[in-house]
Amino acid sequence: MKLKNTEHIFETVKRRNQNEPEFLQAVEEVLSSIDPVLDKYPEYESVVNSIIEPERFIIFRVPWIDDKGNTQVNRGFRVQFNSAIGPYKGGLRFHPSVNGSIIKFLGFEQIFKNSLTGLPIGGGKGGSDFDPKGKSDNEILRFCQSFMTELSKYIGAYTDVPAGDIGVGAREIGYLYGQYKRIKGLNEGVLTGKGLPYGGSLTRKEATGYGLIYLMEEILKHNNDSMKDKTVVISGSGNVAIYATEKAMELGAKVVALSDSNGYIHDPNGIDLDAVKQLKEVERKRIKEYVKDHPEAKYFDGCKGIWTIKCDVALPCATQNEIDEESAKFLVANGCKAVGEGANMPSTPEAIEVYIENNIMFAPAKAANAGGVAVSALEMSQNSMRLSWTFEEVDEKLKDIMKNIFVRISTAAKEYGDEGNYVVGSNIAGFLKVAQAMYAQGTV
Structure with a gap:
């Protein structure tokens, strides 16, 4: 990643935040994306200095x-x-x-x-x-x-x-x-993700996984494609992975793999989602138990091998930096068309370069997993108004939010000369709104 306007800023960040690799990785990605913004709005350099602290x-x-x-x-x-x-x-x-x-x-x-x-x-x-x-x-x-x-x-x-x-x-x-x-x-609504009897919102459990699929569907649609008939590999088996699986299947895709921190399962016939929900949400057991009742499926120790499974769409939903350059190259070699990040920063910078160089449709976490926090904010609204919306009402609002996110990131990428690069689009669109607010409030 080459920095021009922000290189001196990143040098300060590195000096102040030594031995914080995850934080430095996140900052460098944002700074490299917003570099061209400072050509247009040089006054926002003061915002950048403030926003990283x-x-x-x-x-x-x-x-x-x-x-x-x-x-x-x-x-x-x-x-x-x-x-x-x-x-x-x-x-x-x-x-x-x-x-x-x-x-x-x-x-x-x-x-x-x-x-x-x-x-x-x-x-x-x-x-x-x-x-x-x-x-x-x-x-x-x-x-x-x-x-x-x-x-x-x-x-x-x-x-x-x-x-x-x-x-x-x-x-x-x-x-x-x-x-x-x-x-x-x-x-008061001081926490979100609460139980339904005491102020929680319907659709909150499903929100991050559903939102991920809604955004991927928008990206595929923009490229004259859809989730229908796609083979999908998903890492993780928590809420994000389970409900991304559910929504992908609703749209006609076949999910063939899931994982936990010990290893992964590959079911070429398609994951039995009810069995996974029983294991993970009710019994709180490890994913390897799945193969006991599904002899056609195989369990593998370790998590990295999941990205060697042939798929059209890959959805990392486990943890940060789970896809490295080698894994990204496996995805490319096996014909993967799209990657959407359900976890936070699950792809290394080297992996992202592989996606972009090979024209893989890539939705970064900032955009792709925003559905969870979006419905959290909707829960805050319901708490403030002492209302409770139906599942369908919240789901429809979530779908609209994810569609609008796609419009924002695609428009920003195009405006700043990198059409189709949703990493750049996400960082610029996200930054500009905050920068305008900070500048207007004099908090830079």
Whole structure:
């Protein structure tokens, strides 16, 4: 990636954020895309200098008692990156890999993702290096209560509205929300992804996966194609992967592979989605259990091999940097036509170069997985109005949001001389809205 107008800015970022590779990767991608914007709007250089620094980065201790009566201590994080267009909005991730670099990269990405939705939400992210796997419900409850005891000092319905992410599902959101109400005495929409009986939104569970497919359908349609009859490989088996599978199948595609952190399954006849939902949502078992009742399917240890499976569309929905240059070349060699990122930054810069050089239709995470935060914002609206919309109403709004995201990113790419490059389009369209707001408010 060549930088011209922003090279000196990136040098400062590298000096200030040493040993934060994920954050630096995210910043470099954005800076390389918005370089031509500064040719047109040189006054926005001050915006760039401001936007790469969080407004606030909070790190705190989270002590909790395990089932043996021993005190355990984890780290909690919340980055409030940018509030130019609305309250901070972004998920909480509970996973042992969580550190400052990952939280900052996720929060930085969230600024532009939230901007692309067209909704009034700023960028934030948070989480902990706590691992929910192998913990009892009581241990998770005690951890969540301790985590929220500290986090509650910094969030609010009109200030910062967290949601779920990896390791934070309906159970964790319920525990966190209960503790927030206990401490603050407020019944407000301070968290999204809540259960339906206490202010949650229909379609929230499905939103990221559905949104991913809605955007891919728009991109394919723009190129006189569609999801119908496509063979699809999807990594992951959480909410994003499961509901991307569901919507892809509804549109006539055949999904042949899914994975978890241990390995992947390949079912050439097409994934039995009901079986996967039973395993992952009800029984909370590993994906390898799928092959016990599906002898035509095969399970493979490790995750990288999933990208060697022949497919028309690849949807990485697991974690960051899961597709490297080698895997991207396998996709090209096997005739893959399109890649859509359901996870955050799942393709390395080298992999993205392979996509672009080989004319693969590529939807980056900022645009492709924005459906989740979009419906989170719709949940905030419903909470504020004390309303509850039907599944069909929310789904239709989500579909319109994803269609509008495609229009924004394709228009920006074309305007700045790189038609069809949705990485450039996403970064420029996301940046311009925030930059205009910051400039107007004098917060640069």
